[in-house]
Amino acid sequence: xxxxxxxxxxxxxxxxxxxxxxxxxxxxxxxxVAPQANPPVCRIxxxxxxxxxxxxxxxxxxxxxxxxxxxxxxxxxxxxxxDYDFKVRAIKGxxxxxxxxxxxxxxxxxxxSFLNKGEEVLARVIADCDGLGKSEGNPRMxxxxxxxxxxxxxxxxxxxxPKPEKKETARTTEQKNxxxxxxxxxxxxxxxxx
Numbered sequence: 001x002x003x004x005x006x007x008x009x010x011x012x013x014x015x016x017x018x019x020x021x022x023x024x025x026x027x028x029x030x031x032x033v034a035p036q037a038n039p040p041v042c043r044i045x046x047x048x049x050x051x052x053x054x055x056x057x058x059x060x061x062x063x064x065x066x067x068x069x070x071x072x073x074x075x076x077x078x079x080x081x082x083d084y085d086f087k088v089r090a091i092k093g094x095x096x097x098x099x100x101x102x103x104x105x106x107x108x109x110x111x112x113s114f115l116n117k118g119e120e121v122l123a124r125v126i127a128d129c130d131g132l133g134k135s136e137g138n139p140r141m142x143x144x145x146x147x148x149x150x151x152x153x154x155x156x157x158x159x160x161x162p163k164p165e166k167k168e169t170a171r172t173t174e175q176k177n178x179x180x181x182x183x184x185x186x187x188x189x190x191x192x193x194x
Contacts, residue, residue, distance in 0.1 A: 028045055029045060030043075071100070073087050077114060095129060
């Protein structure tokens with residue numbers, strides 16, 4: 001077998017019995033890491049510590065993994081402007097956080113004969129969330145609900161909001177004038193003689 005010691009140094013091809021003896025001398029374990037290789041590769045290491053480090057790496061990978069949840073926002077065909085703005089702001093927040101959003105318009109009673117009102121509301125939602133998410137297909141009816149699914153755009157693909165410009169303060173003006181405060185010209189006004 002090809003033996004690698006605890007520091008990662010190749011010790012060469014040696015018999016298995018010799019590898020076990022070297023591992024016992026160092027009070028470590030002999031672990032076969034590549035059994036398909038010719039000759040098989042074995043490594044001297046602390047197996048308990050090795051398993052602990054593997055579990056720690058897996059745990060860190062799970063922490064970094066982003067879970068995408070499904071959020072739902074319900075609306076009505078005759079939704080008020082303020083309510084609409086409030087709900088669209090929430091939808092934008094969900095999309096920015098990387099969640100998928102199901103937008104539903106619920107129809108009651110005779111509202112079922114005015115399905116175009118629901119389509120207008122959903123088309124407006126799609127237009128307002130244009131830079132943050134995209135619609136998966138067209139609106140479709142499910143019983144008394146008309147639904148669309150919005151998915152967030154991949155990072156770097158959406159619109160970037162322009163940053164507001166900073167207002168110039170007295171301090172920044174002083175810094176531009178090499179630390180001296182900006183001098184304001186004085187104007188003298190003479191009174192006319194009576």
